[in-house]
Amino acid sequence: MKDEFSLIRSITPKKVYHKELIQGIGDDSAIYTPIQNEHQIVCMDTMVEGVHFTEQTMSPYQIGWKALAVNLSDIAAMGGIPDYYLVSIAFSSVWYDQINEIYQGLADLAGRFNIDLIGGDTVSSDKLTITVTAIGHTFKRKYFLRSQAWPGDVILVTGTLGDSAAGLRILLGQIRGKDDEMERTLIKSHQLPFPLIEAGQLMAQMPYHSSLNDISDGLASEAGEIAEASGVKLIIDYPSLPKSDQLIQLDPKLQKEYSLFGGEDYQLLITAPESAVLEYQQAFKKAGIRLTRIGYVEEGSPSVYLIDGQDKAILSKKGYNHFTD
Numbered sequence: 241m242k243d244e245f246s247l248i249r250s251i252t253p254k255k256v257y258h259k260e261l262i263q264g265i266g267d268d269s270a271i272y273t274p275i276q277n278e279h280q281i282v283c284m285d286t287m288v289e290g291v292h293f294t295e296q297t298m299s300p301y302q303i304g305w306k307a308l309a310v311n312l313s314d315i316a317a318m319g320g321i322p323d324y325y326l327v328s329i330a331f332s333s334v335w336y337d338q339i340n341e342i343y344q345g346l347a348d349l350a351g352r353f354n355i356d357l358i359g360g361d362t363v364s365s366d367k368l369t370i371t372v373t374a375i376g377h378t379f380k381r382k383y384f385l386r387s388q389a390w391p392g393d394v395i396l397v398t399g400t401l402g403d404s405a406a407g408l409r410i411l412l413g414q415i416r417g418k419d420d421e422m423e424r425t426l427i428k429s430h431q432l433p434f435p436l437i438e439a440g441q442l443m444a445q446m447p448y449h450s451s452l453n454d455i456s457d458g459l460a461s462e463a464g465e466i467a468e469a470s471g472v473k474l475i476i477d478y479p480s481l482p483k484s485d486q487l488i489q490l491d492p493k494l495q496k497e498y499s500l501f502g503g504e505d506y507q508l509l510i511t512a513p514e515s516a517v518l519e520y521q522q523a524f525k526k527a528g529i530r531l532t533r534i535g536y537v538e539e540g541s542p543s544v545y546l547i548d549g550q551d552k553a554i555l556s557k558k559g560y561n562h563f564t565d
C-alpha cells in the first residue's frame with residue numbers, strides 16, 4: 241500500500257557516519273553537535289521534472305545521485321567538506337515505486353563522502369521535485385568566495401567543459417555522436433556528475449587566496465558571477481578551454497555553444513595568484529584532476545571578455561536562466 245510513513249521508514253539509512261549526530265530522521269528536527277573552530281556551510285538546490293530532467297534523460301537512480309551531486313558541488317565551491325544532507329521530495333503516486341531507487345542514488349553518492357541523511361520532507365505533487373539541503377564545514381578561514389578574484393590572478397578550470405550539454409542533446413535526440421562509446425561518455429557526464437570536493441580540499445590546504453565557483457549555469461555565466469562579486473574584468477582565452485576527446489568530435493559551433501553556455505558541468509572555475517599556479521597544478525595532477533589555465537583577471541568594470549584568435553569581445557552572461565530559457 242502507498243503510505244507516506246512507511247515510505248519514510250523505508251528510506252531511513254541504517255548506517256550513521258557522524259558520532260556528533262544525536263537524532264537524525266525520526267523526530268521533529270535533526271539535532272547534532274557542531275564541531276568547534278570551524279565554519280558551517282549550508283546550501284540548497286532543487287531539481288524539477290520537466291526542467292532538470294525528464295523520463296527520457298534520467299533514471300530515478302540518476303535523479304537521486306545528481307540532486308545530491310549538485311549540492312555537494314556547491315560545498316566544493318566553498319572549499320568545504322560535506323557532513324549532512326536533507327531531502328524534500330514531492331511527487332505523484334506514479335513515482336511511488338521508484339522513490340527507493342532515487343534514494344539509492346542519493347545513498348550511493350553520500351557513501352562516497354560519508355555523509356548522513358538527517359531529515360527532509362515528503363509531500364504529494366504533480367511534478368517530481370527534489371530539493372536537497374547540504375551541510376558541511378571548512379576549517380578556520382579556509383574557504384573560498386566569489387568575491388576573491390584580484391587583478392593579476394590567473395583563471396583556471398577543472399576537468400572538461402561542455403560534455404553535459406552535449407550528453408543532454410544526445411539524450412533528447414537533437415544531435416548524434418560518432419559512435420556509441422562517444423555518446424555514452426557524454427551522456428554519463430550529464431547523468432552522473434561527480435562533485436569536486438577533493439579539488440576544493442586541495443586548495444584549502446594551501447595558503448593562497450582564490451575565488452571559486454562551480455559551473456552549473458555555464459562558464460560564461462559563472463565567470464560573470466565572479467567578475468561582479470569581485471569587481472574585476474575576466475579575460476578568457478577560448479582556444480585554451482579544456483574539451484574532452486568526445487566533445488571535439490562535434491561541430492565546432494556546437495563545441496563553442498556547449499563549452500561556454502551549456503552548463504551542468506559541475507567543474508570548478510578558479511582564480512588564483514600566479515604564485516599559486518604551480519602548486520595547484522602539482523597537487524591536482526597527483527589527485528588525477530585535470531586543471532587548465534584559461535585566462536587572467538584585470539582591473540576594470542565587472543565584465544568577461546573572450547579572446548578567440550584575433551577577436552576579443554565581451555562574453556555576454558548567457559547561460560542557463562530559469563526565466564529566460
Ligand SMILES: Nc1ncnc2c1ncn2[C@@H]1O[C@H](COP(=O)(O)OP(=O)(O)OP(=O)(O)O)[C@@H](O)[C@H]1O
Pocket residue numbers: 284285310314456457
Ligand atoms: N529563493 C531563494 N531564496 C533565498 N535565497 C536564494 C533563493 N534562490 C537563490 N538564493 C540564493 O542566491 C544565491 C545564488 O543562488 P544560485 O542558485 O544562483 O547559486 P548556485 O546554487 O551556485 O547555482 P545553481 O542553482 O545554478 O547551481 C545563493 O546564495 C542562494 O542561496
Ligand SMILES: Cc1ncc(C[n+]2csc(CCOP(=O)(O)O)c2C)c(N)n1
Pocket residue numbers: 285286290291292293294297310408456457502503504560
Ligand atoms: C530535460 C532538460 N532540459 C534542459 C536541461 C538543462 N538545464 C536545466 S537546469 C540547468 C542549469 C542548472 O540548474 P540550476 O540552475 O537550477 O541549478 C540546465 C543547463 C536539463 N538538464 N534537462
Ligand SMILES: [Mg+2]
Pocket residue numbers: 284285286
Ligand atoms: Mg542554486
Ligand SMILES: [Mg+2]
Pocket residue numbers: 313314317453454455456
Ligand atoms: Mg554554485
Ligand SMILES: [Mg+2]
Pocket residue numbers: 456457560
Ligand atoms: Mg542556476
